[in-house]
Amino acid sequence: MKPLHPSARAFRPDFDVHQLALVPPYEKWALEILTHADYDAYWRHPSVDFRRHWDRIPDMSILLVGGWYDSYTRGTFQNFVSLGAAGRCAMGGGGRQGGSTGGDATSYPKPR
Numbered sequence: 001m002k003p004l005h006p007s008a009r010a011f012r013p014d015f016d017v018h019q020l021a022l023v024p025p026y027e028k029w030a031l032e033i034l035t036h037a038d039y040d041a042y043w044r045h046p047s048v049d050f051r052r053h054w055d056r057i058p059d060m061s062i063l064l065v066g067g068w069y070d071s072y073t074r075g076t077f078q079n080f081v082s083l084g085a086a087g088r089c090a091m092g093g094g095g096r097q098g099g100s101t102g103g104d105a106t107s108y109p110k111p112r
Helices: 006-011 024-034 050-056 073-082
Strands: 062-067 087-092 106-109
Touching (some): 050 073, 062 073
Parallel strands (some): 062 087
């Protein structure tokens, strides 16, 4: 495994890598992010930097789903507005883990 980037400790000095071992899938994901501090092939992948790949998306209806308090709310709307196809964007009241913060679910049609 690659060593943690120094910025990981600067951001969170009390970060304890051993606590992550209690949740193996999250540990794998978190350590991948912390060991790829530079914008390399990991960050250019379509699942991470979707905007870079907009031109490869077929012109067809698409449904984007997100949460108002999700850390990817801005990206969800950027994708929705920028992709040329028809579709809908559904935004729920909570974050990705399904927690509710009191907001209502809303669905937006693609602007014409």
